Amino acid sequence: MAIKLILLVLFFGSMIFIGIYARKHATNVSDFVLGGRGVGAWLTAFAYGTSYFSAVVFVGYAGQFGYKYGIASTFIGLGNAFLGSLLAWVVLGKRTRLMTRRLKSATMPDFFEKRFDSKALKIAASAIIFIFLVPYTASIYNGLSRLFEMAFHVPYWVCVAGMALLTCIYVVVGGYMATAINDFVQGIIMLVGIVAVIVAVLNGQGGFTAAIESLSAIQSETAPNMQGAFTSFFGPDPVGLFFVIILTSLGTWGLPQMIHKFYAIKNEKAIRTGTVISTIFAVIVSGGCYFLGGFSRLFGGEAIMENGKVVYDAIIPHMLSTLPDLLIGIVIILVLSASMSTLSSLVLTSSSTLTLDFLGGTVLKKMTERGQLLLMRIFVVFFVALSVILAIDPPAFIAQLMGISWGALAGSFLAPFLYGLYWKGVTKASVWVNFIVGIGITVFNLFVPVFSSPIVAGAVAMIAGLVVVPVVSLVTPKLSSKTIAHVFDDPPHNPDPAEL
Template sequence: MAIKIIMLLVFFGVMVGIGLYCRKNATDVTGFVLGGRSVGPWLTAFAYGTSYFSAVVFVGYAGQFGWKYGIAATWAGIGNAVLGSLLAWVVLGRRTRIMTQHLDSATMPEFFGKRFGSKSLKIAASVIIFIFLIPYTASLYNGLSRLFGMAFDIDYAVCVIVMAILTGVYVIAGGYMATAINDFIQGIIMLFGICAVIAAVLGSQGGFMAALTKLAQVSNETAAGPVAGAPGVFASFFGPDPVNLLGVVILTSLGTWGLPQMVQKFYAIKSEKSINTGTVISTLFAMVVSGGCYFLGGFGRLFSDVVGVTEAGTPVGGFDAVIPAMLSGLPDILLAVVVILVLSASMSTLSSLVLTSSSTMTLDLLKGHIIKEMNEKKQVFIMRCLIAVFIAISAVLAIIQYRSSVTFIAQLMGVSWGALAGAFLAPFLYGLYWRGATKIACWTSFIFSTVVMLADISPLKASFPPILVSPINCGAFCMIAGLVIVPVVSLFTAKPKKELVDDAFSCYEEKVTVRKSQALGDPQ
């Protein structure tokens, strides 16, 4: 217990210390929100990765999808690395950095407002972000209760309050730069932690080959459906349900292209070299952390005797109980590492979300609309106040959900990724690449995804096709649909003003001098 407490105190001390150290970089809006657009490749890549993967992935998704799909759940981690990290950096990284700086936009709603010449579009985007990020923020505390209860026997409310206060201190003090540096440290912990946990868990089963052999002997005897009683299905290449597994891959991978807290990382990139280096680092980070989490979860059914199985074939205590059950037999020192790993994953994502929410609320809703005159100092002050408010709200919601077993909050969190990414992905992507995207097309994408995802948690859900009843599949559908809706609607609606579009895309035409190692140049 002494070792666990000492490790936690050191961890918390470093986080707060970095926040206080970075105060000098958070004196104006650009410094507080984007780190002065001078964040290097390692910090940017780790900030992207740690914001991507939280305790929701490690405890919730890894346990749930590992139990459902077996070792095939690893495909979700591979998708996160290739589609959610590698291609996201290649397709969005450079163009996002160039155009957002040219348009002088610090948030995604501000980008929409300036790119499409619409204040109402900016306000609508900020409202959507506020509605769907708050419950997502509250969900980050999930998973901590079981792990802390197992390791320290501490009340869940105490865990939530301590995590909220410490995260608030370093984000409020140091802004984006403090978040990025802490994300780097937390990312290192996540990398080493997941590797150590996988080695220990597989070691308890006799090693990888022995564990895989045992998993191949597990049959789905207590579950309904075509795989009931089929031995080897959980050790197979695509698992028992490849169609729904594909929905998981699309939602958790393609979703990052439209999530404001993820895309905003590209705003702060320092240089061309940072993009190239960051692409490699971010991809490797995702492959290890996300691939490792889902790979670990794939062996969850080997611990059925520990977690218990209901008559319906689900774990006793829900899917969140799977990973803690797998970790319950670890040595104390490794259990302390796991707790810090989950804390790191949760705090890094929490800091990113509240910084995104506060900057969006201040710059896109309050500034110029509710408060007409706001200088730089006042904007930063209001953002700091809103960070405290958002963290407090998320902590209260998390405690209420835990105490009263309110499921609505958890359901709304489940659709937040689908609603946000479905609404923003296509307008943002086409806004960077295509001159023909129109304001009405953006509105259509916003309305379609938010309405569909909200309907998915209402009685209207009963009228959905069976494949879209799952919020996972429904969210993936909204993302794909947006990529079709925006170009189709743009072809039949009023074209954007030529001057507006020419100005936005002029930033790509500026000439720069590069070395011949990067470009051959014109023949003499």
């Protein structure tokens, strides 16, 4: 217990110190939201990776999909690395930075307003972000709480409140720069921790070969005639695996808290470097998480059952419960790091969107920069408090909404944002239609289950958007030539040296 407490105190102390150190980088709106658009490759790459992979991935998804698909779940982590990180940086990174800088856009809703010349689109996008990010924020506490209860035997609400308070302090004080620096530190902990945990867990099963042999002997409920289903290349359910890869990998292309990282990066050189760093980080962390989860079936029994059903969130904590105290302490810090980095990114995105886009575009149009900065800090506290309330005693509809938040956000934003960066022919109407389709598919499936799960519905919503936007754009009125010239800078301007 002493080892675990010492690690916690050191971790908490370093987070607060970084928040205080970064306060000089949060004196105006641009600094608070974007770090002055001068954040380097390493900080941005780690901020992207740590925002991507939270306790939901390490505890929830790794246990759930590892239990369902076995070793083949490692493909989810590789998909996250090469589709969700590498390709996202290559396709979106440079273009997002240059266009948002030219349009003086600080948030995704602000981008939609200036790209498509529509204040209504900005307000609608900010409302979508508020509705679907809040339950997603609340969801990241659950996996953390199970690990804390296993390691410290403390109540769930204490874990939630402590993590929320600490995150709130350093985000309010230091803004985006404090988040980015903390993400870097937390990312290093995640890299070291996941490698150490994989080695320890496999050694506990007699080594990699022995663990594979044990796993190959387990029969799959969904593919009873398939021998060694959980050690096969694509697992017992390749179609289900495919949809998980699409949702968790392609989804990052349309999530505002992920795209936001490209707004803040320093220059093109930093993007090239960050692409490599981000991909390697994702291979190790996400690939490692899902690889570890692939051995979930070896840690079954009553400990992961409740009312005759498997509790997926209990699998990874049960798997780790037999580790030495030092490793359990490292795991706690690892999951804390993953959770706090994602939480800080989500509340910063939510508060800036609500302040600058929703209220700033409606009832508080004449707000000063100092007022905006103060209001964003207040909303950071508000969103953290709201997420704590929802996490401690979640209503049934919120619990359902958490399952579709990723799909609804990415289904709404991915296609219009991607096409909007490159294609002059995207119309305002196509964006509206895609918002309706993205939310419609995921929410409708919640009440009338057309698709087998929210994951499949979310993946379908994203793929549908990639078809809907170009088709609707071909048959609806185009934007004015003046707007297009402004957005795509025709004729080209003399580039700012900072853009090179």
